[in-house]
Amino acid sequence: MRASTRKILSTFATAAVTSGLIVFNATASDLDTLVKGCANCHGKDGASTESTVPIIGGISEQYVIDSMAIYKDRDRPCIEAEYVEGPDKGKKTDMCKIVDELSEGDIEALAKFYAGKTFVRAKQEFDPAKAASGQKIHDSNCEKCHADGGSSAEDDAGVLAGQWIPYLEQTFKSYASGERIMPKKMKPKMEKLSDEDIKNLIHYYGSLQ
Template structure:
């Protein structure tokens, strides 16, 4: 009887511990799902939507996503007004600064971990082959050192440019030229040396990676 008196409380303790572990895991999964749903309303659940002006973020490196979100949180990057594309808040006006404003550091870590583990998707879009060929040369001269293999490697911890949406790239290039986005001194020198036609060619070069 004495052994049973010891055994049953111990068993109850372990059953409670196991139930708490599963309960915590379920809560964590539910929280992550809600966070992903918030981002997925524009970027798509796996970080690759069909919206031409919304960048694909799935498969970007954790470091790149971390830096990007930090810049939005600090309003260091332009927060262009847009509309939520799907879900219960569809057509509601928003921007990236508003989206990240109420997210905790833990929320951001969960999102970074989730989207960095998704597959990189190259957007299907029309492009000009001649401009793409010119853009290849521009990339090789001015961009390849940091955005290696045609801008296709997440491991560079720089933006994946290959297969990115051309409408989005057009906006991003204009922001860089205008000095509205943070960049290294080396990148600033490269950007300032390029002409408008070079950016147009680059856009088609990256857009042709499908």
């Protein structure tokens, strides 16, 4: 049943390529369904209100595509996540399982969608003294690839400014343990940071609101 449905859909897709309008409509409704699923954790337009779920609205198209490939290759841990709302609220899954269900076309459409949204910075508490020290560490070690205090999406390295502090804490832990593979040139910069430096950096990113 499933295989034949897929065959029908792919035949339809091939036939529809000649008509731009049909392809556009088909893609738009699928995207709508996909986005609704993502929104059950990442919030409306990727503006997550859950501190362990990253804000993804306004990150670059390339970064979304790359992240999905990284999950698919398991070069990033499959951290258990609960649906925050929707029909599966409270049910557990993880990003690896979610990515495994997506086609390349789905991922491209989702990446375009989220890149077109605005990064809505988290409203959260931070320690101003730690944030001030963190800024210095950022400026001399991280600014080159995470431009404008980690707020630019254009460097395809994610957006750090205004990201949720609990998500960042988890992320630094995954990098330190080696479970999340680091970009080659980021590694030496990260490895020379003390625990204190990392805390300060996280408060700096969290202070940008």
